[in-house]
Amino acid sequence: MQTILVALIVAAAALYAGRRAWTTLAAARAKKAGGGCDDCH
């Protein structure tokens, strides 16, 4: 049970970090996109 919980937390964190990295790079590609300070915070 403990192992499953830990695995779920780590997977969620990895997904979130990956998504943030992806959106940051996508904002760089989108020349005209709004972006803004949300890129860094």
Add this chain to the structure above:
Amino acid sequence: MTSIAPGAPPAGAPRTPAPPAPLRVALVGNPNTGKSTVFNALTGMRQKVGNFPGVTVERLEGNYRDEDGRLVTVLDLPGSYSLSPHAPDEAIALDVLLGRAEGVPPSDVIVVVVDAHNLDRNLFLTSQLLELGLPLVVALNQMDAAAGAGIRIDVPELIHELGVAVIPTVATRGEGIDALRRAIARAPGFPRPARQFALDAAAAANIAPLESALRDTGLAPAVASLEALRLLAHVNPEDPHRYGAAVEHALQRARAELAAHGVNAHALEAERRYHWITGVMQRTVQRPPPGGRSMSDRVDRVLLHRVGGPLIFLALMAVVFQSIFTWAQPLMTRVGAFFDWLGVTVGAYLPAGDLRSLVQDGIIGGVGSVLTFLPQIAILFLCIGILEDSGYMARAAYLMDRYMRRVGLHGRSFIPLLSGYACAVPAIMSTRSIEEPKDRIATIMVVPLMSCSARLPVYTLLIAAFVPGLTLYGLFDLRGVTLLVMYLLGTVTAFLVAWVFRRTLLRGPTRPLIIEMPPYRLPRIRPLAMSVWQRAMLFVRRAGTIILSLSVVLWALATYPHTHSAPGTPAAAAQEAQLSNSALGHVGHAIEPAVRPLGYDWKIGVSIAASFAAREVFVSTMSTIYGVGDADTAGTRALRDRLRDERNPATGARAYTPLVAVGLMVFYVFAMMCMSTMAVTVRESGGGRTGWKWAAVQFGYMLVIAYGAAWLVYHGGRALGYAG
């Protein structure tokens, strides 16, 4: 037979009057008129920040309900001196006011904030706004400063001259804001404003065909007259193309005919408007007779002195960095103690094993280690806010301009460079106010060298761990001085690098800074508190999102795969083996050869690599590594103590020395290490291949300087006999 629609009130029930239709208000004004303060006073905390579609100019909207319960949405437009845009942020203001900005609904009312202290200059924009034919309200702000300077304004006469409502306000104290709200509510019912001066008959006849051609494109007659004067002024060569060949042809004819009558078409608008403004000023404003120097002038003689000015600036900065250390320390100790308590308390409820380690070392240890620096971040922004609000920051811009011009930086680069102390991302975005592309790129290239607030946790962790708290000259703490040196190092290098760029890849003329010196005044508590609160919340949000997620991921990498040591192995050795054989350990050992010449071990190497996501992650990664690897299972030892006590397992010597710490700080001064900054550089320097090329140049030169400087510190220090 009657039918009742679903949801309709039953017959005879009292009817609730429908609320009036929502109102959209565009807030405009010259820079430094207190426009943002008026915006805050009108909307309170009900604001949202976004971007105008298609451009990276910030769009700030807020709302309130007026006395009739109507929803009023206020759009705070970028500050502008006129409707003749020189930069992208001014262009967006014009597009919104003309109702042609993509994705922005047209405004029902315009509120122009004018500075009562500098009414003549502010009336230029107001005179243009009168011609848009939209309901207009003038907020005559900073009435207290005008009264203090002995300026008396006849408000009823000004209302008569402008033909619109004029509301005296002191937005910093909330005075006049209720009256302004009432004027906004009534403005749609007032007669529409119009041009308050007339062109002479010959000029009007020459311009009439141009106005007619503009009307044919769909512009309202009043707006066509305004556009005709703007096009003749020829500020932006692209403007005529927007309206097509007929308008371009009419424009050329109008210019030729005006020239034939001896009228300078370029200067026509400015001449007529300033002529009108002079008359309005004579009839509405009484100024005190010119006397001796004002208090601000006398203070400026000292603060802007050629030699004394820069020295006072440096001394003020020293005090700022000193206070970051001394004032923050008691609060930091409490925040640290809270997270220690939280770790122990939560740990007591969890069974021994990976889950407890994840919560204690990964989540609470990682996030807590970064949040400990919240008081320092708050004090940094408090100090910046005080300097800005008191009027000193404009003087600092003036002092810095002397050096900026020498290295070829544009006068407008000062604001992005200053913003870089907070965060490079909005700082790079603010370079959009610089019109010349080479000036913009040069500024973008050097902004990340200004030490942002994300570097502060790295600096202060290392300074607290390795720099002794000695007092210099009985006045300054060595730790505060070290911090000041790190900030100065970044700033001076930014100037040197700009000098190189402006003489190689980005050659071009240097433009001077035109800056308005606001009068000195006591900083206001409420805006200061709001600014510090917003910055602190951004930091907390960052800790609760990206830093939390990375702390969990790095904990997993440091924990798996498990290493089972032989029975009887000392706990410290077993945990070192665990770390070394973990996934993180393997990555770290792969990186180690690259960082070993700088005196770093694999733990620092892997923390540097992880901090590319966000610089503070260096601290949380070190905390997680030492949390996982610490024999002290309660995990209550401060990270700085763990760093001080760390020993090389092979030699038994100290793993981190003051020399390594200084080298590491110098590395962080110069290294890019920020994915978000890189992304925004790509976008703002042109996007596509061009953008990536500039981002690569930026990342490359910063890495070379960072590595070289850290190497020099480490090996130079050892050569001079400091223990490496």
